[in-house]
Amino acid sequence: MRHLLSCADLDLATATGILDLAEEMQQVQSRPVKKLPALRGRTIVNIFFEDSTRTRTSFEIAGKWLSADTINVSAKGSSVSKGESLRDTMLTLDAMGVDCFVIRHSSSGAAAQVASWVRAQVVNAGDGQHEHPTQALLDAYAMRQHFRTVGAEGFAGKKIAIVGDLLHSRVVRSNVLLQHTLGGEVVLVAPPTLLPTGVENWGCQISDDLDPVLGEADIVMMLRVQRERMAGGFFPTEREYTARFGLTEERLAAMKPDAAICHPGPMNRGVEISSAAADAANSLVLDQVAAGVAIRMSVLYHLLGSDEGAVH
Amino acid sequence: MVDPAPREVSTSSTDGSGPTSGSEESSRTVVDASELARSLSRIAHEILEANRGASDLVLLGIPTRGVHLARRLARLIEGIEGSPVRVGDLDITMYRDDLRSNPTRNPARTSIPGRIDDAVVVLVDDVLYSGRTIGAAIDALRDLGRPRAVRLAVLVDRGHRELPVAADHVGRTIQTAADERVQVLLTEKDGHDAVTISRGGNR
Numbered sequence: 001m002r003h004l005l006s007c008a009d010l011d012l013a014t015a016t017g018i019l020d021l022a023e024e025m026q027q028v029q030s031r032p033v034k035k036l037p038a039l040r041g042r043t044i045v046n047i048f049f050e051d052s053t054r055t056r057t058s059f060e061i062a063g064k065w066l067s068a069d070t071i072n073v074s075a076k077g078s079s080v081s082k083g084e085s086l087r088d089t090m091l092t093l094d095a096m097g098v099d100c101f102v103i104r105h106s107s108s109g110a111a112a113q114v115a116s117w118v119r120a121q122v123v124n125a126g127d128g129q130h131e132h133p134t135q136a137l138l139d140a141y142a143m144r145q146h147f148r149t150v151g152a153e154g155f156a157g158k159k160i161a162i163v164g165d166l167l168h169s170r171v172v173r174s175n176v177l178l179q180h181t182l183g184g185e186v187v188l189v190a191p192p193t194l195l196p197t198g199v200e201n202w203g204c205q206i207s208d209d210l211d212p213v214l215g216e217a218d219i220v221m222m223l224r225v226q227r228e229r230m231a232g233g234f235f236p237t238e239r240e241y242t243a244r245f246g247l248t249e250e251r252l253a254a255m256k257p258d259a260a261i262c263h264p265g266p267m268n269r270g271v272e273i274s275s276a277a278a279d280a281a282n283s284l285v286l287d288q289v290a291a292g293v294a295i296r297m298s299v300l301y302h303l304l305g306s307d308e309g310a311v312h
Numbered sequence: 313m314v315d316p317a318p319r320e321v322s323t324s325s326t327d328g329s330g331p332t333s334g335s336e337e338s339s340r341t342v343v344d345a346s347e348l349a350r351s352l353s354r355i356a357h358e359i360l361e362a363n364r365g366a367s368d369l370v371l372l373g374i375p376t377r378g379v380h381l382a383r384r385l386a387r388l389i390e391g392i393e394g395s396p397v398r399v400g401d402l403d404i405t406m407y408r409d410d411l412r413s414n415p416t417r418n419p420a421r422t423s424i425p426g427r428i429d430d431a432v433v434v435l436v437d438d439v440l441y442s443g444r445t446i447g448a449a450i451d452a453l454r455d456l457g458r459p460r461a462v463r464l465a466v467l468v469d470r471g472h473r474e475l476p477v478a479a480d481h482v483g484r485t486i487q488t489a490a491d492e493r494v495q496v497l498l499t500e501k502d503g504h505d506a507v508t509i510s511r512g513g514n515r
Contacts, residue, residue: 033455038406306416
């Protein structure tokens with residue numbers, strides 16, 4: 001594999017391979033020496049043009065546990081703030097002999113653009129409102145673990161409801177693409193103002209009524225209302241949004257038995273998800289976080305473990 | 313040491329005792345099922361003798377076929393001693409020195425039965441060849457704990473070492489040419505037990 005830019009890059013064998021290896025990688029956390037030598041001598045630069053704590057940290061830990069040298073570059077205080085273009089910044093770093101860039105950028109398509117310029121391999125850690133493939137992979141990982149605990153194997157026949165601010169979310173597109181490959185059925189639930197353009201071509205059922213979906217979904221994934229990206233006018237009031245689309249305590253009780261709750265975080269408790277739901281026994285929120293390092297180790301190994309993805 | 317024998321020799325004279333069946337094209341059986349079972353049984357006894365019993369013993373099979381062999385040895389040792397012996401799997405993919413030059417391979421499972429500190433670990437593999445797998449396995453063990461001793465049991469030693477590695481317990485030593493392929497077949501994976509040698513296809 002050369003780059004991971006989109007979940008559309010993953011075929012079933014690769015996606016399953018990444019999930020399987022992540023299970024092995026999770027064991028490393030409980031070993032006396034939390035280190036595998038697989039990526040010894042590789043240099044990974046995490047370059048984040050947008051703030052992030054959990055994604056950046058988990059990529060850094062993942063690289064280090066695989067013995068790669070990981071370096072963090074944040075846009076603040078870098079030459080980007082002196083007016084250097086993205087292309088020049090990336091080509092400069094590339095010329096230093098970097099093997100892999102993990103990049104987050106506020107513009108959709110930034111990671112793919114960078115991949116077309118540099119010699120290094122590229123992982124998309126979030127590009128604008130477009131994609132966030134490693135988040136979708138760790139969501140799938142947490143879901144798969146949950147399905148196993150209730151005695152089911154795989155995603156076939158599973159209904160996954162993704163609820164909330166789909167317009168500003170990069171997680172939703174990656175999840176839809178990945179579930180399309182893995183075999184899960186995605187139902188999108190959102191107010192019409194928060195649906196992305198072209199969503200009717202994604203091949204998913206779309207609804208603006210959460211309650212009927214709730215009774216049949218195996219996974220209910222709540223997305224954050226991204227107030228910082230909203231200039232207003234998407235819904236009348238927060239209370240009205242919560243009343244129609246929030247996972248309230250009453251809705252928690254109406255969920256199908258054995259169904260679980262996901263949230264990619266950070267959560268707005270009381271808005272899209274109630275505290276009762278966030279902390280419920282069937283909430284996978286912390287499982288998702290725990291899977292973050294293991295999934296990213298698995299992705300980095302699949303990209304950099306062999307020289308076949310590199311340019312010589 | 314340089315292999316003194318020219319590569320053409322050793323096809324017929326490597327193993328005089330075993331029944332040879334040249335039925336499949338250039339693949340012949342050098343160890344049959346009953347010989348394989350006897351070899352394993354002898355290794356089980358040897359391990360117990362060297363260790364003076366089964367206490368502190370941990371058998372770790374190296375995937376793929378080493379895992380099955382380790383399980384069989386564990387059953388044999390249990391049969392002799394009457395008490396269970398710890399057995400697990402040790403995958404060494406991430407520790408290979410040729411990892412980068414090969415296509416991406418998904419590692420198999422590693423499962424260590426409890427702590428290995430101060431235990432006597434017996435690594436179990438099917439074929440000992442260059443010794444690089446065992447070198448990687450010793451590196452992997454170092455990250456998992458500090459065994460009191462590490463020993464090596466293999467079903468077949470085919471020579472051509474590239475690292476200073478020697479097995480403590482060997483089922484069968486077979487002289488081979490470098491371009492021959494030695495394959496251990498096990499019921500669990502291949503449907504029947506045998507060791508075969510074929511020409512071509514470097515292993």
